[in-house]
Amino acid sequence: ELLRIIEKNFVKFGYSPLETSPMQLSSIIGNTLSEDEENPMSDVYTFSDDGVDVSLRYDLSQGFLNFYKKNYMNLPNPIKRYEIGTVFRREKPGSSRYKSFDQCDVDVIGNFEAKQANADLCSIIGSIFEEFLKNSEFVINISNRKIVQGLMNQLKIVDQKQKQKVLRAIDKLDKPGFGIKGVEDLLKKERVDQSGAITKGANLNANQSSQIIDFLKIKDIKELKQKIDNPLASEGIKEVEELFEVLSYGKYRDQVKFNSSIVRGMDMYTGNVIETNLKFEVKNSKGKVIDPGAVCSGGEYLITKFKGDSFRGTGVSIGIDRLVFCLSQKKNIKFEEKKPVLVCVIDKKYLENYYEIL
Numbered sequence: 001e002l003l004r005i006i007e008k009n010f011v012k013f014g015y016s017p018l019e020t021s022p023m024q025l026s027s028i029i030g031n032t033l034s035e036d037e038e039n040p041m042s043d044v045y046t047f048s049d050d051g052v053d054v055s056l057r058y059d060l061s062q063g064f065l066n067f068y069k070k071n072y073m074n075l076p077n078p079i080k081r082y083e084i085g086t087v088f089r090r091e092k093p094g095s096s097r098y099k100s101f102d103q104c105d106v107d108v109i110g111n112f113e114a115k116q117a118n119a120d121l122c123s124i125i126g127s128i129f130e131e132f133l134k135n136s137e138f139v140i141n142i143s144n145r146k147i148v149q150g151l152m153n154q155l156k157i158v159d160q161k162q163k164q165k166v167l168r169a170i171d172k173l174d175k176p177g178f179g180i181k182g183v184e185d186l187l188k189k190e191r192v193d194q195s196g197a198i199t200k201g202a203n204l205n206a207n208q209s210s211q212i213i214d215f216l217k218i219k220d221i222k223e224l225k226q227k228i229d230n231p232l233a234s235e236g237i238k239e240v241e242e243l244f245e246v247l248s249y250g251k252y253r254d255q256v257k258f259n260s261s262i263v264r265g266m267d268m269y270t271g272n273v274i275e276t277n278l279k280f281e282v283k284n285s286k287g288k289v290i291d292p293g294a295v296c297s298g299g300e301y302l303i304t305k306f307k308g309d310s311f312r313g314t315g316v317s318i319g320i321d322r323l324v325f326c327l328s329q330k331k332n333i334k335f336e337e338k339k340p341v342l343v344c345v346i347d348k349k350y351l352e353n354y355y356e357i358l
Contacts, residue, residue: 010082013127017083020067022056023055060103061105077111078112079110087102104320106317114239122142122243124316125255127252135254140257141275145299146271148260149232149233155208162204171264174293175291189203221241243272264298276295278292292322297316
């Protein structure tokens with residue numbers, strides 16, 4: 001039923017379906033998916049096929065980008081597509097993480113007005129989620145990558161690997177067992193978790209880490225403008241304000257909130273970023289209340305250059321398995337279930353009559 005609702009809304013907002021292969025050449029996936037510096041492809045299922053490395057898809061985005069690069073001359077500009085399919089990740093199952101799960105993606109690629117496209121994505125999320133939740137039960141959080149990039153420039157954080165670690169540390173703020181203290185440890189030398197495992201940090205000094213922690217506590221865009229004085233950050237703040245302006249013309253402005261801690265962990269994002277969180281209690285199989293994490297996330301990204309033209313993309317992805325896990329705990333959600341009609345063959349000589357009934 002959820003898949004029906006999601007697909008119906010994708011179509012309603014003008015997106016067309018596309019199916020891509022669940023297998024891809026490993027050489028075109030990239031090498032910035034995992035946090036393991038020694039083996040950046042450690043989260044990807046890879047095997048050798050006649051001497052060529054082939055991987056099961058990590059997400060639905062890469063297949064769409066490959067399709068676009070091959071066919072962009074014959075496609076609309078921009079192109080709006082949706083895809084629903086299974087992705088595969090070499091993760092340790094648990095805490096609502098899976099080795100394979102279904103994603104529902106919607107993206108627009110090409111030349112487009114960013115504030116319009118991102119407002120469109122927020123409206124799609126609102127339109128889908130309001131069909132089975134109250135407005136008070138979910139929130140669409142947004143921010144802009146340029147803001148935190150500008151802050152890092154202001155703090156003289158210039159090393160690319162260090163910047164990457166800062167972004168991934170911030171992205172873990174709402175993850176189970178982290179919080180402000182966990183992020184602060186990852187911004188400094190290292191973090192030691194409950195099992196004793198050590199994760200190397202970004203190695204920032206005390207002033208740099210404290211200013212980033214102060215930044216994460218800001219939830220108001222006006223306050224942010226007063227505290228950060230950097231051209232790139234100012235550009236990001238302006239883009240957020242423009243997005244809110246376009247949202248004010250529609251019906252989902254109040255569902256969208258600014259949250260400075262939303263940065264998205266992957267390196268592909270360049271501008272506005274989006275994360276949708278649930279605001280009701282969710283428990284694991286042992287009955288313990290947990291934070292299931294975001295159920296619909298995404299943002300803006302830069303693709304490549306075609307004959308001098310820079311093509312951008314923006315999109316969001318709904319993790320359907322995680323969403324179903326959370327919604328199954330709500331008592332007030334009712335879906336109409338269609339059950340089969342059974343025609344019983346009591347006497348074989350009346351078989352023709354049974355088929356008439358059928």
